Amino acid sequence: MKPFPVLASSLALVAGFPVSLSASSLMFDFGNPAPNTGVPETNVAASPGPVATGSYRTLSPGHAIGAVPLSDTTWNTITTSSPRSDLSYSDGTAATGVTLTLGQEASAGDNIISYSTAISTLTLIGNGGGTAGRQSMLAPGSIYGDSRLASSAVGRDGFFGGTGAAIGFRVDGLAAGDYIVYLMGRNTNSNTASLSGMTFHATAEPLSGTFTDFVFSSSAFQSNTTYTTAAYAGQYGTFTAGESYVAIPVTVTAGQSIYVAVDGTQTELRGFLNMAQITPAAATPVEFSWWNGDGDWDTTSLNWNGNSQAYAEPARVIFPNLDEPVDGINTVNLTAAFAPHSVSITNNGDFDTAAYHFTGTGEITGATGIVKSGSGIARFSNASNSYAGLLSVSGGAVVKDVADNTTGGISVSNGATFMLSGGVTDGSGQILTLAGPGQTAQNYFYTGALNQRGALQSNAGANTWAGDIVLTGTAGASGTTRIGVQNGSSLTLTGAISEAIAGMSPYFRAGDSPSDSITIAGSGSWTGATRIYSNGGVVKIGGDNKLPTTVDLIVGNTASLTGSPTFDLAGFNQTAAGLGGVGGTHPPVVQNSGSTLSTLTLNPTAASTFPGIIRDAVQLVIGGTATQTLTGDNTHTADTVINAGAHLIVGDGGELLFHPTTNGITNSVGGAGTLNYDGILRIDVSGASVATGNSWTLVKVGSLASATFGTTFSVAGSSAPFTETPVDSGIWKLSAGGSEWTFTESTGALTVVGGGVQPPFDAWISARFPGVTDPAIIGKGADPDGDGRDNLTEFALNGDPDDGSDNGHHVVALEDTNANGQKELTLTLAVRKAGGSPVFSGSPLSAISDGVKYTIEGSLDLVFPGSATSEAAPASGPAGLPSDYEYRRFRLDASEGLSGKGFLRVKIEQAP
Known part of the structure; x- marks a missing residue:
């Protein structure tokens, strides 16, 4: 053991020594801030409660006792033995002219710190405390951090000397004055030696190299006391002078250094140094503890410290737990602006859970x-309220009924809740840190309040x-970290949502009806799956890709009880990895409102299954x-596109719904990827154009890399199934409403024959080829009689598509159309009447009738259109022209007298 002179301990002086409030x-x-190592907690039952929340950078003795504002x-961060002059004060301003120099005993035990000797070890890991029977340094709420949270607690890592060597530092350039030096030092790696204490020394002297x-x-x-009984429950949960830290007063005169x-x-002869805080001295804040359940927070009422004192600053304010059999609310009416160093609200709730209610025209302000x-x-x-310090909700709940002007961060611990209530918009410029599911007690906020609705919750509006x-x-x-709403309220999030720990997978917990919704309008950058849950409530996005685009989207990660968990695209686009969820009586929904x-x-990037419904546009x-x-039973009305290299399975019992409308127009499955269709291909034909020969490509078999229809594949209409005819042929038929519908697996096409009011061409071709569905015969571009005129031309000119000698009426002649004795070149046609004579106009002349566009073109040199034409009435032709046709005659204007x-x-x- 090194020599340890018996000196009067300066700890006895600290309680009355002035502490800085402003400097x-x-x-x-x-x-370097110690990383979490995942050391298992061996003494959970005795783990202390939270000391503070928020960044573990604020877990320090100076912050805990009020010497350093929580906002500082x-x-x-000191990681080398080299002198440092690029320092900052705790409020972020530059410490200009101040230098830190480190040193170690050059010869262990000589009691001389040499500032030219580097400290031996600069990488204390900080993962100790898992030994059975001892307090864990990583327990929840430990001043050394928490293995289950991202910890950078300043007591967790540190420096230590070589064998038996003391270490130290010198600070130059400080202004003359009184200071308190707060220090922590212990071996946080092993944490096994009992009574492995450290002795700290501090003084102010002129500049020296030793x-x-x-x-x-x-x-x-x-x-650094350790306890061998698991029942001990407080060792590392609070900062205790003489056990977990020391405080040494030092007076600096002009030109001196600290x-x-x-x-x-004892058993640990090396010096350990984890943290230091050098705090200028000022007036000591007085502790004021509220005592009068309902009352005014002013400077005259004796509502503090046993109803014996009036409030005055500087102050540390405590609102303790008060058990009042008559009035359990404890309404505190602020009458003016107050700036205490800190406020601690420790209530457990008495006969009314809302045990403190702050009202009035006054405010809590300052740091x-x-x-x-x-x-x-x-x-x-x-x-x-306009305070700039951290609001730390480590237990219970904080409810804001009104927006205020606070600027500090807000931190919510596991099991606690921060709630906005009554139609509040708040938080601009602030950072809210959330952990856990929120309050776990039913009826906690009011009768009917539901549990685990979020560490951030919305209520009432x-x-x-x-x-x-x-x-x-x-x-x-x-x-379990989640954000949610109570029933009867909604919540909009407009700020960025990020993570403090890689892999966070938040819940967004909507309510039990569609109006109990959450809107995510800011950007999201967490790296675990996005999980959405409700019993009928909706989580929606307020812009494109507001959720992370590279993680899974899970809608309904547990089976819903009373309504479908719903994710609403709300007219925006979203990219995700896989889409997953849990089915049940109330399957999850993806919709577009x-x-x-x-x-x-x-x-x-990993196989994903969605058992719910994708619907709407x-x-x-x-x-x-x-x-x-x-x-699931998907009913979305737009296309499903499978990109090259991608693979979609419509599972057994799952289905896609197709919505054919006019001929050829439908939503479809296509792309260049692979499709395995094992479920139901359901077709809603109620809006389809019913005309023989109409067809719709539902599955774009020709473009897909592979399209396989499995053994459980089937086709169904809106109210009746198709039948595979013959069995295993891949051809599915349904007779309904006088029409026969056919889906063919090999082409992915749906066709129809008969029924309904047919378009003119369809009725015309059906009458000439009854019962024929082959598009090579009845298609508009087909030429079944081989006369060089396709069916559309035969239809347009009153031809017969089944007779090669009859290709319609179109006669060219030389006629005197204007009785001037000179003949002109004419063309007489049979044209469709469309319920009335078509009107030819424009240049060249054109008209549309019964789905046909006729264009009359003239030329003197076979370059069309090159010469003007006009209509020459009257027109005549062979008798017996059907009633839906008429003759029309046209002339080449330049042909009169043409040599x-x-x-x-x-x-x-075909008309457009």
Whole structure:
């Protein structure tokens, strides 16, 4: 053991020593912030409760006792032995002219810190505490962090000396004045030696290259006590002077530096240094504890410290748990602006769970931070609050009924809740850190309130959180961090949502009706699956790709009880990895309530199955390298596109619904990927154009890399099934409404024969080829009689498609059409009447009748159209022309008296 002079401990002086309220501190974190190692918690039953929440950078003795404002979180991370002059104060301002120099005993035990000797080890891991029977340093709420949270607690990592060697530092350039130096030092890696204490020394002296005979300077002993009984439940849950930290007052005169040394004792002879805070001295804040259940927070009422004191600053304010048999609300009426150093609300709730209700025209302001612990509710209804410190909800709940002007962050621990209520829009510029599912007690907020609706919740009306959100807690599918709404309310999120731990997989928990909704209008960047759940409520996006695009989207990750969990694209587009969920009586739904088409693109990297319904105007695009399976009754009206290399399975019992309309127009399955269709191909023919020969390609077999119709594949109409005829032929037929519908697997096409009011061409061709469905015979472009005129031309000119000698009436002649004694070149046609004579107009002349476009073109040199034409009435032709035709005559205007050549022709096209 090293020599340890018996000196009067300076700890006894600290309680009355002035502490800084306003001047900034210097804060040093020695070593890179220690990573979590996943060390299992061996003493969960005795784990202490939370000390503080928010960033573990604020877990320090200076913050805990009020010496450093909670809003001051700028630490200087020290990772080398080299002198540092690029330092910052705790409020983030530059520490200009201040230098930190590190050193070690050159010879162990000589009691001289040499600043030219580098510290031996700069990488204390900080993963100790899992030994059976001892307190874990990684327990929930430990001042050293929590293995289940992303921890960068400053006490967790550090530096230590060589064999038996003390280490230390010198700070130059500080202004003259009184300071308190807060220090932590222990072996946080092994944490096994009992009473492995550290002795700290501090003083102020002129500049020197050594700290000589440091054992004779002011000192304090940190016992680092370990307990071998599992029943001990508080060792590392609070900062205890002399056990987990020390505080040494130092007075600096002009030109002096602060010197610090740490020397191991007993069974640990090396010096350990984890953290240091050098805090300027000022007035000590007085502790004020609220005592009068309902009352005014002013400067005259004796509502504090046993109803014996009036409030005055500087102050540390505590609202303790008060058991009141008559009035359990404890209404605190703020009458003015107050800026305490800190506010601690520790209520558990007495006869009314909402045990503190802050009202009035006054405000909490300044750099104040608020810590809410205990199981009760703190409700804020005063709109003027403007404090800049952290609101830490480590237990119970904080409810905001009004928006305010606060600027600090908000941190919500596992099992606690931050709630907006009554139509509040709040949080712009703030960061809200969330962990866990929120309150787990039924009827906690009011009778009928439901549990686990989120660490952030909305209640009573349409509320908006306009700040950013950071997700923490447990990553992956076992994580419970969630955001939600109580029934009868909605929540809009307009800020960015990110994660503090890789792999966060948040729940968005909507309510039990479509109006109990969550709208995600800010960007999302978490890296675990997005999980959506409700009993009929809706989670929607407020813009394109508001959810992360590279993670799975899981709608209904558990079976719903009373209504379908619903994800609403709301007229926007979203890309995700796989689409998954859990089916049941109330299957999950993906919908589009917007007025424009939405595209849902899925790029699974692992096989995914969605048992729910995709509906409305949604285009589904399948990409990725793994299989996406659909096993629900999907009714979306837009196409399903399978990209090259992608694979879609419509599972046994699953289905897609197709909506054919006019001839050839339908939603379809296509693309260049692979389709395995094992479920139902359901066809709604109620809007289809019923005309023999009409066809629709439902499955684009020709473009897909592979389209397989499995043994469980079937075809169904809206109310009746198709029958495969003959069996195993791949041809499915349904007779309904006087029409016969046929779906053919090899082409993926649906065709129809007969029934309904047919278009003129369809009726005309059906009368000439009764019962024929072959498009090579009845198609508009077909030429079944081989006369060089297709069926559309025969129809247009009153020809016979089954007689090669009759290709319609079209006669060219030389006639005197205007009785001037000179003949002109004419063309007389039989044309469709369409219920009335078609009107030819334009240049060249054209008209549309019964779906046919006629164009009359003239030329003097066979370049069409090259010469003007006009109509020459009257026209005549052979008798017996059907009633739906008439003769029309046209002339080449330049042919009158023409001595050379002239040409006329009619061009027949399907009308647009």
